[in-house]
Amino acid sequence: MTVAWGPLLAAYVVLVGLPTGLTLMTWWVGRSGASVRLERIGAWGALVALVAISVLLVADLGRPERFHLMLVRFDNLASPISWGAKLIALKILLLLLVVHAVERRRPPDRPLPRLTKVVAVLLLAVSFALALYPAALLARSWASPLAGGAGVLFVLTALLMGAAVVVLLGGEGRTALLGLLAASAVALAVEALALAGRPGDRLLLAELTTGGSAPLFWGVAVGAGLLLPAAGLLTLPRNRVVTALCAVAVLAGAAATRYLLFAVGS
Amino acid sequence: MARLGMLIDLRTCIGCHACSVACKAEFDVPLGNFRDTVKYVEEGAYPKVTRHFIPVLCNHCEDAPCLSACPTGAVVRLDDGQVTIEDGDCNLNRACMAACPYDAIYVDEDRGAAAKCTFCDHRTAEGRQPACVDACPTNCRVFGDLDDPESEIAVRAAANDVTVWKESAGTRPKVLYVDPKNALPLIEEQGVQVDTTADLSGEPA
Ligand code: SF4
Ligand code: SF4
Numbered sequence: 001m002t003v004a005w006g007p008l009l010a011a012y013v014v015l016v017g018l019p020t021g022l023t024l025m026t027w028w029v030g031r032s033g034a035s036v037r038l039e040r041i042g043a044w045g046a047l048v049a050l051v052a053i054s055v056l057l058v059a060d061l062g063r064p065e066r067f068h069l070m071l072v073r074f075d076n077l078a079s080p081i082s083w084g085a086k087l088i089a090l091k092i093l094l095l096l097l098v099v100h101a102v103e104r105r106r107p108p109d110r111p112l113p114r115l116t117k118v119v120a121v122l123l124l125a126v127s128f129a130l131a132l133y134p135a136a137l138l139a140r141s142w143a144s145p146l147a148g149g150a151g152v153l154f155v156l157t158a159l160l161m162g163a164a165v166v167v168l169l170g171g172e173g174r175t176a177l178l179g180l181l182a183a184s185a186v187a188l189a190v191e192a193l194a195l196a197g198r199p200g201d202r203l204l205l206a207e208l209t210t211g212g213s214a215p216l217f218w219g220v221a222v223g224a225g226l227l228l229p230a231a232g233l234l235t236l237p238r239n240r241v242v243t244a245l246c247a248v249a250v251l252a253g254a255a256a257t258r259y260l261l262f263a264v265g266s
Numbered sequence: 267m268a269r270l271g272m273l274i275d276l277r278t279c280i281g282c283h284a285c286s287v288a289c290k291a292e293f294d295v296p297l298g299n300f301r302d303t304v305k306y307v308e309e310g311a312y313p314k315v316t317r318h319f320i321p322v323l324c325n326h327c328e329d330a331p332c333l334s335a336c337p338t339g340a341v342v343r344l345d346d347g348q349v350t351i352e353d354g355d356c357n358l359n360r361a362c363m364a365a366c367p368y369d370a371i372y373v374d375e376d377r378g379a380a381a382k383c384t385f386c387d388h389r390t391a392e393g394r395q396p397a398c399v400d401a402c403p404t405n406c407r408v409f410g411d412l413d414d415p416e417s418e419i420a421v422r423a424a425a426n427d428v429t430v431w432k433e434s435a436g437t438r439p440k441v442l443y444v445d446p447k448n449a450l451p452l453i454e455e456q457g458v459q460v461d462t463t464a465d466l467s468g469e470p471a
Contacts, residue, residue: 001457002372004363062358063378066338069357075339081361082337140335141364 003143003266008060013134013147013262014255015053016065017154018047019164023095027120029163029171036109038092038171040102045165047095054088080136087130094123131158134258141265146204150191150261156184157254161223164247164254174233174243177250188222188257213264216256225253245261268346268411271384271440272320272399273419273428276449278366278406281306281319284427288401289323292386298462299372301383302398321407322458324349324370324383325431330380332362332371332382338383340380346411347440353379367435369457385409400459412440 003123026042029035058067077083101116112120139148147154160180166173176229195205208217229246236242281304289295289302300406301321309316321379326349333349335422340355340358341362351371356379363371363380386396394400399407410419429440431450436466443450 001369001455002363002459004360060359062373063356066357069338069355070359071340073355076334076336078334079337079361081335081359085337140331140361143364143366250349255437 001142005060005141005143005257008056010259010262012053012056012060013138014258015049015056016130016134017158017161017254017258018165019049019091019161020127020131020159022046022049022165023123024131024159025162025166025173025176026171027124028176029166029173033040037173038166040171041169042166043095043098043102047092047099050088050095054092054179057088080133080140084093084130084133086136086141087126087133091123091126091130094119095226100124124200128155131155134261138262144262145201146195146208146264147261150195152187153184153257153261154160156180156187157257159253160184160250164250167247168244174237177247178230178233181226181233181250184257185226185230188226207264208260214259217260220256221253221260223253225247229253267417268349269413269440270390270410271326271412271419271442272323272385272396273422273442273444275406275408275422275426276318276402277318277444277446279304279319279321279427280404281402284401284403285321285398285407288397289383290353292389292397293345293381294376295381296376298460298465299381300458301370301372302382303458303460305453305456307449308450309452318447318452320443320453322368322431322450322453323441324366324385324458325368325437325441326383326385328438329413329436329442331365331437333344335361335365337361340353344387346390348385349386350387351380351382353377356380365456367432367437370460370461379433391452400458 022042023046026038030038033232058064061067070082071084071089097119098116101112105112107141132155134154135147135151142154160177163173163180192205192209195201207213230250232242232246283304286300286303293301295301302321305320305322307318307320309318326347330343330349331342333343337359338355338357340348340352342352343349352447358373358378358380360373360380363397371380371382392394396409401410408419408422410417412423413422414420426444427446429445429450430442432454
């Protein structure tokens with residue numbers, strides 16, 4: 001069978017967690033009085049990352065000059081890509097509005113105007129939809145049999161990526177990170193149990209846990225991405241270097257998990 | 267409105283590839299891509315061996331995953347049920363290819379669009395048969411309106427046990443097979459496209 005989506009789509013599925021998680025986590029960490037610096041970097045970071053990722057998506061098209069068809073065509077609303085493209089464009093627009101408001105306010109720590117807060121709420125809703133979007137997108141592809149039912153994992157890995165970046169930026173994301181690590185461990189275990197219970201899916205589980213994907217799964221997704229950072233954050237909570245290293249490991253682990261959801265079984 | 271379909275009787279297919287060649291010629295299908303081809307599948311152990319010939323093409327599914335995956339509306343269903351691709355609306359995001367469980371769609375670099383079997387809608391609009399049906403020397407392919415009880419396809423479908431390829435995919439194909447030797451499950455993991463990576467280039471060394 002021809003595998004229709006290759007490395008660029010894999011990169012998209014992995015990287016799109018970053019702007020999504022960044023938007024959601026900067027809001028979460030800053031909800032009780034945002035740090036101005038974090039708010040600013042969060043908005044700019046998500047915007048730059050999303051634009052860069054959109055370039056990836058366009059570059060993956062065989063006819064990039066016809067990208068606009070995904071935005072202006074509404075004939076097929078059953079198509080996840082149709083929704084995804086429009087949501088990405090909407091999120092870029094909303095981020096531009098937030099960045100504009102953040103840059104214009106004087107003094108810089110003045111609360112954002114009411115209208116911007118409405119935009120920010122919309123942004124959160126769109127970001128949440130985009131966090132789930134890879135699951136909807138890949139559910140239509142026979143080449144990514146694990147991804148369709150893995151909406152929770154896509155959301156959690158996006159949040160983990162966002163929390164890790166927040167921590168790297170010096171934000172107080174340690175508690176959130178620990179909570180998300182625990183939730184991800186549970187979600188992975190539930191997913192594994194579900195796969196083990198369905199005869200057709202046991203092969204996928206075997207590929208993941210004992211087959212060709214096992215080193216990436218156990219070594220990076222579970223070991224480096226969940227166990228090491230959890231141990232590091234719990235045992236040396238005040239050590240900044242350890243915290244930063246844990247955040248980097250979380251990023252690598254979340255990226256590996258997303259890649260495996262895309263690639264296993266194709 | 268008709269509900270056009272094809273019936274392929276595997277009892278009479280001789281694996282001559284006349285259909286594949288006719289299809290290639292009709293659409294100028296690029297090297298390495300296929301709208302229609304014939305799978306050769308061997309079964310059993312010496313001395314009880316057999317070889318099945320299984321012609322495959324787009325199934326013009328009633329529940330077509332390619333159609334619902336396409337974000338630009340380039341994949342369309344014509345009035346008589348054929349599923350086709352409008353070149354001008356395709357931006358080659360390949361969602362249809364990723365969705366089709368039969369690997370029936372390929373990227374046609376020359377046309378700059380996804381492409382696949384159309385049930386020869388340009389020919390059938392003129393009352394002619396699809397090229398593969400015309401070319402078949404054993405008449406094992408029958409094309410027509412599945413809803414017309416008088417049509418040859420409906421009569422033959424009613425008179426035989428018919429089955430479809432990858433029924434579990436739930437796509438409700440309109441290409442039906444007479445398959446008394448139960449050969450279709452042998453190509454359950456395969457698609458229309460052929461792995462040509464081991465083929466020699468044909469260029470002089
Ligand atoms: S066989 Fe594939 S390309 Fe043809 S209609 Fe069905 S899903 Fe679409
Ligand atoms: S032309 Fe007819 S007999 Fe020859 S391979 Fe095709 S379907 Fe079989």
